[in-house]
Amino acid sequence: MKFVSFSTAAIPKPHLGLVQGDEVLDVDLASQALTLIGPDQMQDLIEKYESWKPLLQSIMDKAAGRRFSEVNTFASIGAVSTIDGVELAAPIPRPHRNIMCLGLNYAEHAKESAEAHGRTAALPDHAVIFTKAPTTANGPFGDIVIDPAVSVEVDWEAELAVIIGKTGKNIREEEAMNYVFGYTVLNDVTARDLQRQHKQYFKGKSIDGYCPMGPWIVTADEVADPQRLPLRLRVNGVVKQEANTSMMIFSIRQIIAILSRGMTLEPGDIIATGTPSGVGFARNPPEFLKAGDVVETEIEGLGMMRNKVVT
Numbered sequence: 001m002k003f004v005s006f007s008t009a010a011i012p013k014p015h016l017g018l019v020q021g022d023e024v025l026d027v028d029l030a031s032q033a034l035t036l037i038g039p040d041q042m043q044d045l046i047e048k049y050e051s052w053k054p055l056l057q058s059i060m061d062k063a064a065g066r067r068f069s070e071v072n073t074f075a076s077i078g079a080v081s082t083i084d085g086v087e088l089a090a091p092i093p094r095p096h097r098n099i100m101c102l103g104l105n106y107a108e109h110a111k112e113s114a115e116a117h118g119r120t121a122a123l124p125d126h127a128v129i130f131t132k133a134p135t136t137a138n139g140p141f142g143d144i145v146i147d148p149a150v151s152v153e154v155d156w157e158a159e160l161a162v163i164i165g166k167t168g169k170n171i172r173e174e175e176a177m178n179y180v181f182g183y184t185v186l187n188d189v190t191a192r193d194l195q196r197q198h199k200q201y202f203k204g205k206s207i208d209g210y211c212p213m214g215p216w217i218v219t220a221d222e223v224a225d226p227q228r229l230p231l232r233l234r235v236n237g238v239v240k241q242e243a244n245t246s247m248m249i250f251s252i253r254q255i256i257a258i259l260s261r262g263m264t265l266e267p268g269d270i271i272a273t274g275t276p277s278g279v280g281f282a283r284n285p286p287e288f289l290k291a292g293d294v295v296e297t298e299i300e301g302l303g304m305m306r307n308k309v310v311t
Contacts (some may be wrong), residue, residue, distance in 0.1 A: 001018060001019075001020035001055075001056065001129065001218075001219045001222065002018070002020075002216045002217070002218050002219075002222075003016060003018060003019070003042060003045060003091065003217050003219070004016075004017045004018075004019055004024055004088055004215065004216040004217075005017070005042050005088070005089040005090065005091055005092070005093050005128065005180075005218055006024055006086040006087060006088050006089065007086065007087045007089065008081060008085075008086050008087075010078065010083070011026075012176045014089035014093045015027075015028060015040050015041060016028065016039055016040055016041055016042055016044075016045055017058065017086075018030075018056070019083065019216055020063075020067070020068055020080055021042060021067065022083050022084070023067060023069055023080055023082055023083065024067045024080075024081050024082075024083055024086055025059070025074060025079055026038040026078075026079045026080075026081070026135055027039060027040070027045075027056075027059070028073050028081045029074075029077055029078065029079035030059050031055060031059070032077070033073045033074055033076075033077050033079060034058055034059070034182045036055055036058065037055075037073055038052070038055050039052055039159075041170045042092050042093075042189050042216045042217070042268075043096065043268050044166055045093060045269075046092075046163065046181050046267045046268050046295065047267040047268065049165060049267075051182065051272070061175065062074070064137055065115055068080045070111070070309065079265045085106070087139070087141075088139050088140050088141060088214055088215050088216075089214075090137040090138060090139050090140075090142075090211075090214060090277060091138045091163075091184055091213055091214055091216055092163070092213075092214070092268055092270065093137060094134060094137060095132070095134040095137055095268065095270055096247065096266070096268055097134065097145070097266070097269060098131035098132060098133060098134060099131060099132040099133075099134070099137075099161075099211060099266075099270045099271075099272060100131055100137065100258045100259060100269065100270065100272070101129070101130050101131060101132060101188060101201075101205070101271075101272040101274075101307075102127055102128065102129065102250065102255060102271075102272065102273050102274040103128035103129070103130055103201065103274065104123075104124050104249075105127070105128070105248050105249050105250055105273060105274025105275075106129045106216070106243060106247050106248060106249065106274055106275065106276040106277060107123055107247065107249060108243075108247075108276060108277035109274070109275055109276050109277045109278075109279065109282075110122075110123055110124065110249070111191075111277070112277050112278075112279070112282035113279075113282060115172070115282070116281060116282040116286075117187065121287045123207070123249060124249065126258075127200070127254075127255065127258050129222040130190070130200075130201035130202060131202065132202075132206050132207065132210070132211050132272075133202075133204075133206035134206045135168075135206070135208050135209075136189075136205070136206055136207065136208065136209065136210045136211035137209075137211055137213060138209040138211055138212040138213070138307070139212065139213075139214060140185070140212060140213065140214025140215035140303075140304075140305035140306070140307075141214075141215075141305065141306055141307065142209065142212060142250060142307060143209070143307065143308050143309070143310045144189055144209060144289065144295065144307050144309045144310070145208075145209055145309070145310055145311070146290070146291060146310070146311050147287065147311070150191065150194070150207060151191035151192075151193050151194055151204075151207065152193060152288070153191060153192040153193040153232055153281065153286075153288045154189060154190070154191055154192075154210075154288055154289045154309075155189070155190045155191075155192050155263075155280040155281050155288060155289065156187060156189060156190075156203060156233055156235065156240065156241070156279065156280060156289065156295055156297075157184075157187060157188035157189070157190060157233075157241075157275035157279055158186075158187060158231050158232065158233035158241045158275055158276070158297045158298075158299075159185075159186045159187070159188050159231075159272045159273055159274060159275050160183060160185070160186070160229060160231060160245050160272075160273045160299055161185065161186035161271065161272050161273070162180055162183060162184065162226075162255070162256070162270070162271040162273060163180070163181045163182045163183065163184065163268070163269070163270060163271075164179055164180065164181060164250055164256075164265045164266065164267060164268065164269040164270075164271065165180060165181025165182070165220075165267055166178070166179045166181075166267060167177060167264060167265065167266050167267060168256075168260055168264070168265050169260050169262070169263065169264045169265070170260060170261060170262065171256055171257055171260040171265070172257060173253045173254060173256075174253075176252070176253040176254075176256035176257055177252070177253060177256075179219045179260075179265065180226075180252070180256075181219065181220060181267070182217040182218050182219040182220050182223075183216045183217065183218055183220070183223055183226055183299075183302055184214060184216065184218070184302060184303075185213065185214060185215070185231075185298065185302050185303060185304070185305055186211065186212070186213045186214050186272050186297075187211070187213075187233070187272075187295065187297045187307065188205065188210075188211065188272055188275060189207075189209075189210035189211065189212070189256060189289075190204055190205055190210070191203075191204040191205075191207055191210070192204065192280075192281045192288070194207075201224055203287065211272075212297070212305050212307045213305075214303070214305055215269070215303045216303060217307060218301070218302050218303075223301065223302075224230055226244050227245050227248070227251060227252065228244065228245065228246050229244065229245045229299050229300055229301060229302070230242075230243075230244050230299070230300040231243055231244070231245065231276070231297075231298065231299040231300070232294065232297075232298050233278070233295065233297045233298070234295070234296040234298075235287075235289070235293055235294070235295055235296075236293055236294055237294075237296075240278045240279075240287075241276055241277065241278035241279070242276075242278070242279070243265065243276030243277070243278075245273070245299075247276060248273060248274060249274075250274075252273060255271060256271070257274060258272065267283070289309045290309065291309055291310055291311040292308075292309065292310075293308070293309040294306060294307070294308050294309070295307045295308075295309065
């Protein structure tokens with residue numbers, strides 16, 4: 001299934017939707033139409049997904065293969081909208097914890113980063129881990145705001161994000177995928193000058209709105225192999241990054257095992273699995289985003305985000 005957080009003129013607060021084709025169904029309103037109680041927020045869905053499955057099945061049974069708009073029970077109460085007619089927020093609009101991220105998790109990116117800093121390229125022996133503040137969360141079509149007083153070296157990083165679905169600690173690699181709720185597209189937008197000034201990742205990675213995510217979460221059962229997904233990023237239609245998740249140094253299984261070692265992972269945790277080569281700061285000459293640019297971040301089977309850069 002595909003789940004979104006969306007808002008409408010009638011309900012301006014982001015709330016849970018179920019996507020089918022070009023339509024989105026308000027899960028709470030649809031539940032009421034069936035005289036049932038359903039989740040209104042993505043976090044609630046994730047935390048209690050197993051208990052919500054019968055409700056979701058009831059919704060799909062009612063649809064019986066039809067478009068949601070063809071189901072009078074849903075359409076008559078205003079539970080159905082077109083994707084184009086709503087505003088999509090980040091799938092988890094306000095993450096409950098920092099977004100966990102992997103650095104240098106693609107060999108070519110590790111190489112380009114080392115060369116850009118005048119160092120000898122070497123693959124990391126251990127996963128490079130950092131976080132982004134929850135306030136970085138941005139929608140799949142939200143603006144990326146550059147404040148020149150804060151940063152003038154704003155860069156892009158296309159990534160696959162993993163959404164954790166169950167609480168776990170000291171998770172073994174062979175069991176790691178059982179803890180995944182789903183996947184989404186993420187752009188780890190980065191202020192490189194701040195990253196350089198502060199000698200670490202956190203500040204430069206944590207500017208408000210610098211983590212577009214979406215357009216939806218695709219549940220794990222619908223992704224046959226998350227380690228074989230083509231991903232790409234374009235700026236103004238020009239491809240800047242193009243790779244495949246098979247090129248990760250540390251796999252999703254390994255990442256979950258490493259992060260959960262002595263540290264509890266919780267439902268709704270977001271893990272950004274690293275970016276491939278092609279980032280702006282490592283280009284010759286370096287390239288950074290500027291007002292008017294349009295950034296498209298895409299992973300095959302998971303969807304595409306389109307974010308405009310503004311000042």
